[in-house]
Amino acid sequence: MLNTKCCISFLSCLISCTQLGAVEFKANGIVDFRLSHNDTSTSYLQGGYGKFSSDSSAGIALSQIGGQFSATWDSGVSANLVLNGYSEEGESRAGVTEAYVKYKSLPSASGYRWENRTGLFYPHISLENRAFAWASVNTLNSSTLNTWLGEEIRLLGSEIKLTRLGKMHGDPYDVSLTTSVFGNNDPAAALLAWHGWTSSNRQTFWGQARAFPQGPAQQTGQVLEHQDSVSKPYLELDDRLGYLVQLDWRQHRKGHILFGYYDNRALPFIVENGQYGWDTNFAYASAAWKLAPGLQLSAQYLAGTTLMQMPSGEDVVNNSYSSAFVALSKQLDKHKFSVRVEEFSVTDRDQQVRDNNDEYGRAATVNYTYRLTKPWFLSAEYSVIKSNRPSREYLSQPAKLTEQQLQFAARYFF
Amino acid sequence: MLTKLLKNLLLLSVAIGGSTVYAADLLVKVLSHKGTPLTDMVVYALPLEGQRLPQSTEKLVIAQANKTFAPYISVAQRGNSILFSNKDDITHHIYSVLGENKFDFVIRAGKQVRQKIVPSAEEILMGCNIHDWMSGYFLAVDTPLFTKTDSAGIAILKVNQPGKYSLVIWHPQMQEQTDKISREITVTGANSSHNIQLNNVMAEIPDQKNSDGFDYLSTY
Numbered sequence: 001m002l003n004t005k006c007c008i009s010f011l012s013c014l015i016s017c018t019q020l021g022a023v024e025f026k027a028n029g030i031v032d033f034r035l036s037h038n039d040t041s042t043s044y045l046q047g048g049y050g051k052f053s054s055d056s057s058a059g060i061a062l063s064q065i066g067g068q069f070s071a072t073w074d075s076g077v078s079a080n081l082v083l084n085g086y087s088e089e090g091e092s093r094a095g096v097t098e099a100y101v102k103y104k105s106l107p108s109a110s111g112y113r114w115e116n117r118t119g120l121f122y123p124h125i126s127l128e129n130r131a132f133a134w135a136s137v138n139t140l141n142s143s144t145l146n147t148w149l150g151e152e153i154r155l156l157g158s159e160i161k162l163t164r165l166g167k168m169h170g171d172p173y174d175v176s177l178t179t180s181v182f183g184n185n186d187p188a189a190a191l192l193a194w195h196g197w198t199s200s201n202r203q204t205f206w207g208q209a210r211a212f213p214q215g216p217a218q219q220t221g222q223v224l225e226h227q228d229s230v231s232k233p234y235l236e237l238d239d240r241l242g243y244l245v246q247l248d249w250r251q252h253r254k255g256h257i258l259f260g261y262y263d264n265r266a267l268p269f270i271v272e273n274g275q276y277g278w279d280t281n282f283a284y285a286s287a288a289w290k291l292a293p294g295l296q297l298s299a300q301y302l303a304g305t306t307l308m309q310m311p312s313g314e315d316v317v318n319n320s321y322s323s324a325f326v327a328l329s330k331q332l333d334k335h336k337f338s339v340r341v342e343e344f345s346v347t348d349r350d351q352q353v354r355d356n357n358d359e360y361g362r363a364a365t366v367n368y369t370y371r372l373t374k375p376w377f378l379s380a381e382y383s384v385i386k387s388n389r390p391s392r393e394y395l396s397q398p399a400k401l402t403e404q405q406l407q408f409a410a411r412y413f414f
Numbered sequence: 415m416l417t418k419l420l421k422n423l424l425l426l427s428v429a430i431g432g433s434t435v436y437a438a439d440l441l442v443k444v445l446s447h448k449g450t451p452l453t454d455m456v457v458y459a460l461p462l463e464g465q466r467l468p469q470s471t472e473k474l475v476i477a478q479a480n481k482t483f484a485p486y487i488s489v490a491q492r493g494n495s496i497l498f499s500n501k502d503d504i505t506h507h508i509y510s511v512l513g514e515n516k517f518d519f520v521i522r523a524g525k526q527v528r529q530k531i532v533p534s535a536e537e538i539l540m541g542c543n544i545h546d547w548m549s550g551y552f553l554a555v556d557t558p559l560f561t562k563t564d565s566a567g568i569a570i571l572k573v574n575q576p577g578k579y580s581l582v583i584w585h586p587q588m589q590e591q592t593d594k595i596s597r598e599i600t601v602t603g604a605n606s607s608h609n610i611q612l613n614n615v616m617a618e619i620p621d622q623k624n625s626d627g628f629d630y631l632s633t634y
Binding site: 022024028030068072074076104106107108109113130131132133134137165167168170172174252253294331374375413 | 505507509511512516518519520522539541543546547549617618620621623627628629630631632
């Protein structure tokens, strides 16, 4: 229903925008073919605890086909649609990941510019997923932090960004303040609670439901018996808007630092059709800095809390969580080497003994990418995640586990 | 190399007295505060005694190439128009929002746009609203006697009318006490040379490069 509404409003925006002058249509995207070898348990994408997108060593998969389509009018208005899909292990799916109208003003004589995005969009938190269709630039798997953003965080709302342009003030930096109000993200952090931090390139589509591991608390008569066996991150359950604020500092030709805060302001005791409201908020900081020509250091940190309750007000899930990574990337002509180390945790602060969400882990990723031709990139990537997650014992798996993945990819950008 | 040699010979000939020619060459060397030659400094001479000079017929083209303004600094006589020529395979949105000469237009790949500059315009900062790192400057001057220094810091103005002139040096990154450096000179008909040295260090010139180095970033 909501999908239909969204599509109609998006199309009506497109039609009304035809009044705005000459229009330019653009289509860009990515096709990502992969071969992977995995040493892990059932993938989180299949409702397991496996931290990678795949748990087998199948043949070549179409890991991502993403397209972003835009119509841009000379007036500064653009309509944007981003579609993503994949075909892996006998399953093929595609959906909408972003759909919004954007307006970008000209700078004023005082050197300020404002922008607005209205519709469905990612907040600009990730420093990794900046390629077309939210693909990661330097690695095949996004960090655990950004994989989570791609799985459960999306804003359906409106964002205003005000930028002070340094070049018009004689300063070598731009500063931006972004504020957003949004709805339809009330169950955010449910999947993080129940399958923990994960690392892949997979994004959820608008309206998608994702399974998670079923433990003793989901059994009949237990505290989570009314919870659906899938979580739908993009629902509005309480008609309360959430907000996001972000401050960006871009030092020209050197780097980018940003800080922000997200709060979905969900009522934690609302439940509709097995989907609960999760009062989720987090603070984040990201930085990317050019140390030398071709050498870039980047880091992101995110920490927050989430609360989900029974309609009676009893805490069912009360977690704090954090994830951070530091990455170094070196480009040498057509070769690029990237390494990334991560640390992540979920701390279960409620009294529900049959639903232990505790997790602590570390991850490392090493990537080599060769630019074969301008649009073709060949990559080899090794990832290892060591984690301690007691809830794996609900499924007779060891709490402490080391998972590994070796991937080869051919990525084509257009 | 040959040009450099010729210029050095010219410098030498000026140094040893010069010859009397009707069209005097005004040779200007612009040096940094440390005495090193400065490239792409705008040099122009404003007539101070009502000398009647013909209008410049130089056609000014500012290209958008490799997501930069090329050249970074342009100079033309007041009243002329600028031809913007997009040599990239992408669209740019060129703007000027400061001062009296405000304009903005979208220029598609491979296209050209002619932009009239209002007569009162002087210094214009141009940008691209799609690619923030792009910036370029345009200076409109009240004289046909204008040029920019070469890699040896040398600029030559061919002056046909003798008399007093104001010799002016300008660059957007100059950090002198005044916006421009000017010096009053008298052109007698003989070649002359002038060394002009800045007092302060120049601000860093933006290199108009996207720091990412990756071609497939979302800018939508």
